[in-house]
Amino acid sequence: MSIKIIHVGLGGWGGNWAVNAIPAVAEVEVAAVADPNPATLKSVRTKLGLPEAQAFPSLTAALEAVDAEAVVITAPAVTHVPLALEALEAGKHVLVEKPFANTAEEAATAARRAEELGLVLQVSQNYRNYPAPRAVQRMLQENAIGELAAISIDFRKWDNDLAFEEHPHYRFPHPMINDMAIHHFDLLRKITGEEAVRVYTKVKDPSYSKYLEEASAVITIELASGLVVSYRGSWVSRGAPTAWAGDWHIAGESGEIYFTSRGGPDDDPGAADVVTLRRPGGEAEPVELAPQDLFGRAAGLRLFADAIVNGTTPETVGTANLGSLALMEAAARSAASGRVEDVRLP
Template sequence: MTVRIIHVGLGGWGGNWARTAIPEVAEVEVVGLVDPVPATLTAVQQDLGLPESAAFASLTEALAGVDADAVVITAPAVTHVPLALEALDAGKHVLVEKPFANTTDEAVTAVRRAEELGLVLQVSQNYRWYPAPRAVQDLLAAGTVGELSAINIDFRQWDNDLAFEEHPHYKFPHAMINDMAIHHFDLLRMVTGQEAVRVFAKATFPSYSKYQDEAIASMIIELDGGLVVSYRGSWLSRGPRTAWAGEWSIQGEDGELWFTSRDGAPNAIDGDVVTLRRTQDDEAEPVELPVLEHTDRQGGLQAFARSVEGGPAPATSGRDNLRSLALMEAATRSAGSGQPEDVVVPS
């Protein structure tokens, strides 16, 4: 069975989804395209070789105009939950880009609706679909470095050269935490199998930043097993750039796991590296990485299609993603309040 999808939101990253990610997954077929900007809609429709009858200005029109099984939402984040609810109420499964929503209260409405209707609701947390974090997840589950004592995560990029009007990230609400650190929060939950219970975040605002909200954030994250995680992230770093998944040092009684992932363009795996060091004096040894059929967004899309067809529930279901979103929300609250904040997950 091929899952027939309506793809909503074709500008910028959504257009990249349409042209480079979705066509790689044989389990899905695009039957409808939606974007309110006519030029954007026509460009993608023509690039994909779809008929004009497959192009729509709104999801409402597309749902009425084509037979589909699911909706993929890559529109702006403020539209994610309203579009997801419309699709769910029409009986369609939903895959939505991250961040799922800007608040857990908003996101949980879609989660509850999907569960009431028995439909798949998945969030695209594409960084999970890379070899390095998969290897680290398995190594930690096997107790390779023993009881964990600390995790340090660093993310460094410079993205401050365009005019304010030319860069969508400058206007993104809480761009460091909501748009970037959400990836690292989700990876933290994935590789450790633990949940965050409390976070203390401090954001800084250098005068040269073009971002409307914080572009630098430091955090202390407490996990439910008592482990404390140190996080430093910056869009304004003149230090050596990290890969998009950052650089991770995971320390335990029996050694250190170090990894980095998603370096360069989407789907590039050459920069994925995991090393194991047994003591301070040992050379770090490379760890063999698994081979994945699909990486990045393609991996998540394939998992979504298989869930729609009756396979396992997606690891990044809407219900599961509430915990990543709740950590993001608590970090944003803490950056504003100057106080540690509990991670509150709605039921």
């Protein structure tokens, strides 16, 4: 059985979803696409080979015209919750790109409404759907390195060449925290099973940064257990670039785990996933990773379809994603205030 979906938001990353992520998932069928930009709508519709009757200028128009069980939202972040609520009130399940919303309180409104209506609202936290973080999560659950002492995360990319007017990241609100670090915050919650309670962010970009807001950040995160996490991220680093999931070092009483993820080519995105385990006095040994046939967004979309058909609960269901948003929100508040900020779950 395939789930019929309406895909709304086709520009930029949304167009990439339409062409690369959604077609890989046999469990879903595109019933309609929607975007307010006529040129974008036509371009994506043509690439997908869809007739004009399946293309609409808005989600409202698509909901009125086609029969579908679910809506996939890849429109700009400020529209996520309004579109999600519209779809939910129409009786549709919803998969929404990250960040779920710009505030945790706003996200909670949609997440709780989905629960009231008995509908699935899943957030696409695609970095979870790779073999390395899944393996590390299992290792920590099995106490592979004993009591944890510290976690450090490094993310480095150079994304500072285009003219300001040509690059959407340059205008993105809190581009390091809201657009990138949110992935790492969410992975942190996944692998440790813990929530963050306090955070301190320091931002100071070089003069050559073309970003309106922070292109780099150093963030200290305190988890509920008291464990302290050190995060360093940059869009304007000339250092050796990391994979998209960053470089992770997890120190424990009886060893250290290193992992990196989401650095492989488009045709084999899990190829660069690496996990190693080093015992005191020994060499780092590779950890065998479980094979996967789908990764990232496509794997998450399959989980979404399974939740609709079989009644399972996705691990990134809306209410479960609020901790990642609350940490993101607190990190941005700290960047502005210069103070340690509490992570407040709505």
